[in-house]
Amino acid sequence: MRWWHRRSTAATSATRPPELLPLDWYHKLDRLQIGLARPSTPRLGSKPFRRESAHGLEVHAYRPYAWGDDLRHLDWNAYARLDQPLIRRFRAEQESLTYVFVDISQSMSADPTEDKLAFARTLAAGLAYVCLRRHEPVQLGAFSSALPEGCALSARWRQRPQFLSAIRFLSELAARGGTDFGAAAAALLHRNLPPGLVIFLSDFLVPLEQVTGPLRQLRARGLAVAALQLLADSDREPFQGGRQWRLRDAESSEEREVWWDETSRALYRQALDRHVQALRDFSTQHGVLHVVVPTANGIERCFLETLVQARLLC
């Protein structure tokens, strides 16, 4: 192998994006878009000078000329034809921002055989691609109590080529700390970010009061919120056998011994179902889209079935 060939190979590997999504997946994602109704905002650069008008190319309406109107907006053709001065009103270009927040707490990697964090990263990458494919701005974030201020936000991307940056951001995420929805909500609220759709990718296996407060605040600010609850099989069926187990909390390292039998299994399933149902009830009441995503179904069924059926994608 010649030296330049080697250098060429090294350059290729350095620029190659981490493979969060299989290459044959991109053409499947090309057909999807965000289907959830979400608040929009004028596109950057198209902000109106006054409340009732804005710069733009698309004529929104006409109204009779009044004193003080900008003569640049006078429709001279209509005045010549109708002999009536009419002022053109333009509509500013709207865009809807999508925030994808990934829970990188230790609970997402509690079971190494079923890494929910890896699933969440892939899912976030797919959602970012769906947005960028249609030039919709997207901003990724990760929240955990181990992060500074509890949350890390990426830049806001609009261009499709910027998907590579999104992939790199997601690839650097590693499980750490505990779940902190409040920090994620505060990052949005305190930074006065534009409204849009906030998608949380988490297992939501925290006490419900730690979730409801931040979600309620986001909804109060007019943001659309989708809670994608990733549940692995091990969350539903933790043990295949054994009698006595010592459980260790992935985030707090607190331990507790349990006696595992049919009764215990039923009690655990009941507690899990009750928790999921409570989150669903809360979401229904507050207009939050709550979707349970079984990670065992795979990422393809998640995109093409689960999220489509939940109308997050269409």
Added chain:
Amino acid sequence: MGLLEPSALVFASFAVLLWWLAWRERRRRVRTVPALFLWQALPRPPARRSSLRDWLLILQLGTLAALVLALARPYSEAGSHEAGTRHLLVLDLSASMQAREGEKTRWQLAQARAREYLDRLAPTDEVELVGVAHRLQVLLPATRDREQARRVLEDTAPYDSESQLATALAEISAWRQSGSVHRVAVFSDFADPDLPQPFLEQFDLFPVGGTDQNLAIEAVQVTQHPWQAPEDVQATVHLRNFSRRTQHGLLSVESDGQVLLQSGLTLGSGESVRVPLPRLKKSGWLVAKLAADDALAADNLAWAWVAPPEPLELCLVAPRQSNWPWLRALLHSASVLRAAPPDCVRERARGRTVYLFYRTLPPASFAAPALVIHPPPREEGEGGRLSRASIADWDGSHPLWQHALPDLQATVERVSLYPTPADASVALWGRVQERVVPLVWSVSGNDTAGRQVWVAFDLPGKLELSTDDEGWTVFFFETLAFLAPPNPQPSLWVAGRAAPLPPGAGATRIHGPRQQQQTLGPEQNWFVPLWQGEYRLERDEQVRTAIVQAARGAESDIAPKLAVTHPSAASQQPARRPAAVRPRQEWTTWMLALGAIVLLVEAWAVSQGVRWNGH
């Protein structure tokens, strides 16, 4: 407490394996979950079950500990340590300890080692001194008085006797096993080749000496019949070089103060030589002296006694005279009379006379020493004779065998069946098929003048066969000596061996060659001389002289046999502060039983645990 196999403790490392397995099992049972709040409603495991698992591990470790201890063979020692340790110092007092090692003797080296040993003992320790030569001898009973021990050590000197170290060590080993002695230190040259290794491994050995240079007189051999003149005596001096290099020496032999022989000798390594002496002129003591530059001087001196002539007359009575040549060939110096029975009997009482009746009977009430050989049977014809008889048994306490029990050939021919008188003492029995018949018996054994010995078979036929029948020849001479005892001979004894005292009723006063005096009670009929030289024995106002020779043979081979082979001999250091050694009681069986019990308890606990699981 101690362990006989401490290397078995290596198996205790299996405890780490057990603990690791238990830890691994516990760790395998730890599961990391996303959150614990979902599990709050689940019941906790029964505390009994958790503690049971800990107890199972403890029981497993207990079983392992018991098995490992059983393999290690623990033992305990009886007695209390508060009394200190009892040390037994075994001192070799045999002749080989007189060997020179440079400027000092082996005994002096052993004394120095023993003094060092004593200096290192703790004040609470007891010490006991024993000497080993021909027997085990307690020199000092157990005491804590070090000065007394040192005095006894200084006052003790090796003897000229042989060493019975192997036997003594066996006995001391028994003492040690019984707990009366805790630690044994042996100070010896270990020249005995038959020392038992198992015993030696129990003791602290302090070997002294290393030379093997010794040229020794093994023996002065004098071949003399009881009635043989000194001029016909054959005497030989046996010499041997026990060292590994050539030795030179000057041998001189004196007889009654006159030098018989002076000869220079050169002997190679391990070589032995027999030096015949010239024709002797008179009876008396033969003294052989060897002048050589060797280590041991005790075996360079030897004595032998040449008895004065004591003619014996044999009066032969036989129906025919054709059988006399065998007797003439046997008895060179005895005067043999040929006489018909009436004449012979008529000529009796001429000095020392023994009557020999061959195939005829002595007259009735015959009261002179007589040997009756092959007497005619009382019954005529075949009923009174047996053709062949084998030796069945003999009376070992019979006076006939007082000097030697000859190696008699198994069968005799032509046995006469002659009834033994009531006062007869049978010395030898024969067996013909299932019938036991007397072959040799004596009559009037206590009366020296009238004792008779009857031989029921044809003894000359056995004597004529060949020189292989030495047993019967010895028997014939012993019988003559029994009938006509020779005069008492001067005593020639060996140091370290029991010697009979002169008969008497009073106490015996003994003057030894080293100016030592000893008085033995009237009941004592023997004593053991310890040094070579002349002893003077006084009893009932009678004085008797005895010559004692140094033990030789194994004692002359002074080369140490333990130099490198024994591990404890390699450490020439004086005894460290020794640990107490007490009679051991092994606990191996108890450990095995304990392990089995713990195992059963564990099995029971497991079965109970399974029941709890089911519950």
